[in-house]
Structures are given as structure tokens and as C-alpha cells.
Amino acid sequence: MITEITKRAVKRVLLQFPEGLITAASRISKLIEDNTEALTIVSMDPCYGACDLPIYQAKKLEVDLIIHFGHTPYTTEEDIPILYLEIPSNIDILKTIRKALRSLKGYQKIGLATTVQHVPSLQIVKRFLEEKGLTPIIGKKRGKIKYDGQILGCDYSTMQDIDDSVDIFLLIGSMFHALGATLTLSRNIILADPYQNRVIDMRERKRTELKRRWARISKAREIADFGIILSSKTGQFRLDEAIRIKRLLEDSNKRGILLISSEVSPKILENFTSFKAYVNTACPRITIDDAQQFRRTILSIEDVEIMMGKKKWDSHVNKIYPEDRT
Numbered sequence: 001m002i003t004e005i006t007k008r009a010v011k012r013v014l015l016q017f018p019e020g021l022i023t024a025a026s027r028i029s030k031l032i033e034d035n036t037e038a039l040t041i042v043s044m045d046p047c048y049g050a051c052d053l054p055i056y057q058a059k060k061l062e063v064d065l066i067i068h069f070g071h072t073p074y075t076t077e078e079d080i081p082i083l084y085l086e087i088p089s090n091i092d093i094l095k096t097i098r099k100a101l102r103s104l105k106g107y108q109k110i111g112l113a114t115t116v117q118h119v120p121s122l123q124i125v126k127r128f129l130e131e132k133g134l135t136p137i138i139g140k141k142r143g144k145i146k147y148d149g150q151i152l153g154c155d156y157s158t159m160q161d162i163d164d165s166v167d168i169f170l171l172i173g174s175m176f177h178a179l180g181a182t183l184t185l186s187r188n189i190i191l192a193d194p195y196q197n198r199v200i201d202m203r204e205r206k207r208t209e210l211k212r213r214w215a216r217i218s219k220a221r222e223i224a225d226f227g228i229i230l231s232s233k234t235g236q237f238r239l240d241e242a243i244r245i246k247r248l249l250e251d252s253n254k255r256g257i258l259l260i261s262s263e264v265s266p267k268i269l270e271n272f273t274s275f276k277a278y279v280n281t282a283c284p285r286i287t288i289d290d291a292q293q294f295r296r297t298i299l300s301i302e303d304v305e306i307m308m309g310k311k312k313w314d315s316h317v318n319k320i321y322p323e324d325r326t
């Protein structure tokens with residue numbers, strides 16, 4: 001980092017940290033200012049991913065460089081130089097993996113996936129499972145995914161690509177990622193959360209989530225006026241998708257009004273009482289993590305497509321584990 005700042009002769013640098021790393025902000029600022037000519041400014045806005053770069057602040061501050069900590073690149077179209085610094089976790093991951101072995105009993109081919117901070121530990125977990133006589137499989141990277149086995153809350157392609165080749169998945173990460181993955185995949189998921197040292201079989205959660213989801217879609221069928229939420233965050237701005245959803249609603253004599261915000265939260269939406277339901281085109285975390293906190297029905301793009309008959313719900317029902325079907 002210091003070498004890079006010096007090499008680029010950076011005079012002003014904007015630092016962006018996700019929530020879990022923000023405590024390192026003052027230490028890193030001091031490190032940069034003590035060892036380079038650069039002035040540091042730390043972005044205080046919440047940040048959940050590299051989809052959320054502080055471009056507006058960077059332009060306002062006329063910085064030469066943004067340093068984004070904790071994530072791999074998401075967008076490639078920015079006109080301000082960005083340095084991405086991944087911060088691998090040093091937590092003892094095997095402690096939780098040992099605990100997960102009981103849940104993997106009876107399965108042979110284990111799909112492995114994790115978030116960027118645990119990617120360096122993935123090979124350690126692979127070797128550990130091999131020593132136990134299991135066959136771990138890691139999906140190959142593609143698209144905006146930088147590493148084999150890496151997932152994002154909005155991209156489970158490394159898991160989807162091996163969904164048919166494994167018996168079960170072992171996902172090392174958080175409940176948010178496990179929930180997102182479980183709604184996308186056929187195979188069951190065992191969540192190993194190393195920070196909380198807990199192991200959760202996602203089977204029941206999937207059933208609950210699917211029921212909730214179906215209830216939301218059913219309720220939304222009776223609603224005429226929808227707010228369509230657009231995020232102004234760099235990697236979450238999906239205007240074309242929002243307009244497509246608006247037209248889709250209008251085709252069925254419903255109404256969709258576009259709304260834009262940099263932050264989407266239950267509190268912000270409380271002011272918009274004229275809408276009985278919302279469609280979220282921004283980060284899926286909003287629909288997955290916060291759905292129960294919204295007073296109004298909140299749908300994903302796919303929910304609307306199911307509601308409008310453009311996608312079949314059947315394909316989702318069938319995703320309740322093949323081995324359960326009779």
C-alpha cells in the first residue's frame with residue numbers, strides 16, 4: 001500500500017472500509033500519513049461491498065486514489081484509480097469445520113464456498129476434508145468473481161456451477177450468504193460461521209424463507225401501487241431493470257413509481273406511505289436480511305417476474321432438496 005501510494009505520487013487518498021474493518025481506519029491513516037506525502041480522508045458512509053464505492057466523495061475531494069479495503073473489484077468503469085486491498089481473516093477456521101463434520105455425515109462430495117476474507121483458508125479446509133476421506137469440490141471463478149470458491153451476496157456462480165456435481169455444500173461465512181445461496185441452489189447447505197463458531201443446517205431455513213417469499217408474492221398480487229427502489233450506489237444502480245419492472249407492472253394494470261436513494265432502509269421507506277409494496281432492484285441483502293423489518297411488502301425482481309407469470313414458481317419449489325422429493 002505504502003509503495004503503491006509513493007509510486008503513484010498520491011497527494012490525497014480516500015479510504016473506504018466495510019463495517020467490520022472500520023476500527024483499523026485511524027491506524028491505517030496514520031501509517032499512510034507518516035510514511036508518504038499523502039493526505040488521508042476516511043469515508044464515514046456505511047459500506048457493504050465493492051459495489052458501493054465513494055465516487056461522489058472522491059470527486060468532491062479531488063483525490064488521486066481511492067483505497068477500498070476488504071473486497072475484490074466489482075465494477076471496472078470508474079474514472080478514478082482504485083486500489084483494492086483484501087484483508088484475509090486470521091481466525092482459526094478449522095475449529096468450526098471440525099464441528100461441521102457431524103452435519104456432513106453420509107455425504108461424500110462436498111461443495112466448498114466462502115467469502116473473500118476466508119478464500120486463503122479454503123485450501124486448508126479442502127485438505128482437512130480430504131484427510132477425513134471426503135471429496136471436496138471448489139467451483140471455478142468467473143465473471144466478477146476473482147477466486148475459485150469465492151461468493152458474493154449477489155453472485156453464487158461458483159456454487160451454481162457445481163450444484164449438480166456435489167451431495168451437499170459447506171459454506172464458510174455468514175447467515176446472509178447462506179440464506180442467499182440456499183434460495184439459489186438445489187443442494188442443501190451447511191453453514192459454518194467461524195466468527196460465531198456455529199454450524200447451521202439450512203434445510204429448515206430454506207423452507208421458512210420459501211414460505212415467506214410465497215406469502216409476499218401472494219399479497220403483492222392484490223396491490224396496485226408499487227415503489228420501485230433504485231440504488232445510486234455505483235455497482236447497484238440498475239435503471240434498465242427498474243424500467244423493465246415498471247413496464248411489466250403496467251402491462252398488468254399496476255403502477256410502479258421509480259424511487260432512488262443511496263441508502264435503503266426500513267426507516268427511509270416509512271415516509272413513503274402511499275406505496276403498499278416495493279420492488280428492490282438494489283443489493284439483495286435488503287430483501288433477504290431486512291425483509292421482516294419492512295412494514296410493507298418488499299419483493300425482489302424475480303418475485304415480480306413470478307407474480308407476473310414470467311417465471312415459474314415451480315422451479316423454486318423443486319429446489320427444496322431433490323432427495324426430499326417423493
Ligand code: SF4
Nearest residue numbers: 048049051153154283
Ligand atoms: S451482495 Fe450487495 S453489498 Fe455485496 S457485492 Fe452484491 S450488491 Fe454489493
